[in-house]
Amino acid sequence: MRTVSTLCIVLFAGSAHADVLHHWTQLNDGRSQSFRAIVSDDTCPAIEIDGALHQMSVRAGVMPDFPNLVCEFATDKPVASAQVNTLRFPVRPERADRMVVVGDTGCRLKDGSPVQACNDPEEWPFATISGSIAEKEADLAIHVGDYYYRETECLDPDICGDTYGDTWRTWEADFFAPGQAMLSAHPFVFVRGNHENCNRAWLGFDRYLAAEPMRDPLMCDNYQAPFVVEFDDLQLPVIDSSTRDRDTYTWDRLRAMQEQFTDVLPRLDRETLVLTHTPLWGYGSKKRESDELETLESIQRDAFGDMLPRLVSGVVAGDLHFAQLVSTSGNPVQITFGNGGVWLYTTPEGRVDDLQVGHGVTGDIFGFNQFGFGMIERVATGLDVTFFDQTGEAAVKCTAPASVETCAPEGV
Structure with missing residues (x-):
């Protein structure tokens, strides 16, 4: 059990060092928020959400004229903090005034x-x-x-x-x-x-x-x-x-x-x-x-x-x-x-x-x-x-x- 946990930590840690070119947060249907990143690596990074690591998924892969990955982590739950490495993402507010x-x-x-x-x-x-x-x-x-x-x-x-x-x-x-x-x-x-x-x-x-x-x-x-x-x-x-x-x-x-x-x-x-x-x-x-x-x-x-x-x-x-x-x-x-x-x-x-x-x-x-x-x-x-x-x-x-x-x- 400890070996599996250690392996997961290593995988997350390795993916967290992806070269992020640009990052942002967008609000979608309902109360969903999507944390997105464009990366030059061949894998998506991990994102830290309220202190817990989650693997970002590939939204769009490499293709002609677009030589990068678009990575995403979406949730409809409230989030207090989100970051990849030292890059902080804005988060969905409670109100929109x-x-x-x-x-x-x-x-x-x-x-x-x-x-x-x-x-x-x-x-x-x-x-x-x-x-x-x-x-x-x-x-x-x-x-x-x-x-x-x-x-x-x-x-x-x-x-x-x-x-x-x-x-x-x-x-x-x-x-x-x-x-x-x-x-x-x-x-x-x-x-x-x-x-x-x-x-x-x-x-x-x-x-x-x-x-x-x-x-x-x-x-x-x-x-x-x-x-x-x-x-x-x-x-x-x-x-x-x-x-x-x-x-x-x-x-x-x-x-x-x-x-x-x-x-x-x-x-x-x-x-x-x-x-x-x-x-x-x-x-x-x-x-x-x-x-x-x-x-x-x-x-x-x-x-x-x-x-x-x-x-x-x-x-x-x-x-x-x-x-x-x-x-x-x-x-x-x-x-x-x-x-x-x-x-x-x-x-x-x-x-x-x-x-x-x-x-x-x-x-x-x-x-x-x-x-x-x-x-x-x-x-x-x-x-x-x-x-x-x-x-x-x-x-x-x-x-x-x-x-x-x-x-x-x-x-x-």
Whole structure:
């Protein structure tokens, strides 16, 4: 018996020294938390959970363009501490009252678009934003999608690097290396963006960040199953809107989006923040410094915009490359943070009233056209929403109950 125990200790001890490249914690369905690590070794390490060693399992193995293992240890039990060697993982909180929100963080390299200078932190400030997020006191963080933007080759590597496509090198350059500071500081809820759909970087997303296991045999889902992150007094349903272009609007897509929401609707029985990539309501331009402003919405508004119960206090999204709060009559507040690093679109700065923010829907907006991120705070009277710049300085605060009427520049 002693020999077997000694052997187990030796095996765990040996695996604990795996070369961990990146690590993070993500919150999945129910009260589940998944501790994940990318390692360069051929075996997964042991993870110490509240003083006890557990072997991490292989989530994704080595394959072409992805020369590393993705390791995972998942549990739905409360955890006070988790670490691999000296690397500590954030753990799931008991409550979710302060939530950081960031989105659209990658560096854009795409045919037909202006080249973003990925090597210039002023032009692509995601690393700065990640560091600022790490310094914030928060219970959890939400990434509302679009981690990957380097789709085409950069013709000048000194300006924008030498990696592109759905590969490990691109995922590390676009997300994991600049994002490790925030990943080490907070447990995350990850939302799939349209840049992680089946025509783009679905494989990297499935390997690293998807809530559900990888398919066997390997294949892409246009819509991954919705899930609900749960706390005693809050629910966060996550809806996959990665396949959402109105240019390819079909009844099949409308029904698929509607079915996602009707799948989770019976579970919603307390305050709810809906998390998805594309906003239900918005206004601006998908061009830089443009005067051609218009309604910006997704098929989700038609699919389930009229089905949101009163329990829903807000819809949290990204996709539009700016920050914006939208107030409409009879609907929850739309909170959009798509200003996490990719070059910015255009939104009117500050407050503008009586705009068409959806098909047949008039509303008011408050826009913030700078790089940064947000914070949602649950208080007795509703939601406080704060817009931060890339350095972590508060620029705008919309006090509870969050609406355009309550938004004002900080320090004024």
